[in-house]
Amino acid sequence: MTATGQPVALSTKALVAGYERDLPIVRGVDFSIRSGELVIVLGPNGAGKSTFVKAVAGLVPIHSGATFLGDRDITSVPAHEKIRHGLAFVPQTENIFATLSINDNLLLAANILPKEKRSRRIADLYAMFPDLASRPSLRAGQLSGGQRQMLAVARALIVEPSVLILDEPSAGLSPKIVSEVFSKLKAINETGVTIILVEQNVKAALAIADRAVILVEGLLRHEGPAATLADDPIVAELYLGARHQSKAVAS
């Protein structure tokens, strides 16, 4: 599906955000993503990528500027309400309950839904994630890294979000598993879910993305189609030479 001509699904205007009021980390970001797009957020260590998506999700204080989900201003909407409005966020860590079963993880996430919709939605998710469906009583802590991420994604999808944001879902995974996780994300995107993905795994992420944006020191410094970005000299200068992922892109 091409997102050209689709309405804007999520946007930020001059977003300034950070953990302490006098210390902005995100320093005025204008960002937008169209419905159905898959956009990756790249940038050097400490650029503010995680802070940016956490601020959008309502988990880091916004100092000024605004965030919109479609036309709705969600800047001041608390994180749990944003989920109800269709904005789901998968944090990098602590995104599942390791001591609970797969099924209980999904049941807990489903609490946000009206009672009568819960079991139908969980059945839909099991259909989408057969690896989880095959052993619902397994403790989530016993899952492999990739399967844990899939459980975290399944939990986020409970509300049938219009926009799904993921903070480095590939962290700590082997290249083979990264490619499985990314294929699944692409498949989810192809069902119409708009996806924003913070990634350090540049090559694999560019392969599934429509577009990439590059944050440097809290500012959106560059953006472009994923297909051409890896060859872009500005990108190479700003980012690809700046960290170990340069190897992955060059290979």
Ligand SMILES: Nc1ncnc2c1ncn2[C@@H]1O[C@H](COP(=O)(O)OP(=O)(O)OP(=O)(O)O)[C@@H](O)[C@H]1O
């Ligand atoms: N909980 C926190 N409290 C205070 N400062 C933080 C916190 N988390 C991150 N920071 C600071 O915010 C800045 C940006 O960090 P952030 O994690 O957003 O960057 P990033 O681009 O996602 O980096 P990485 O690629 O290393 O994950 C860093 O200087 C970091 O030290």
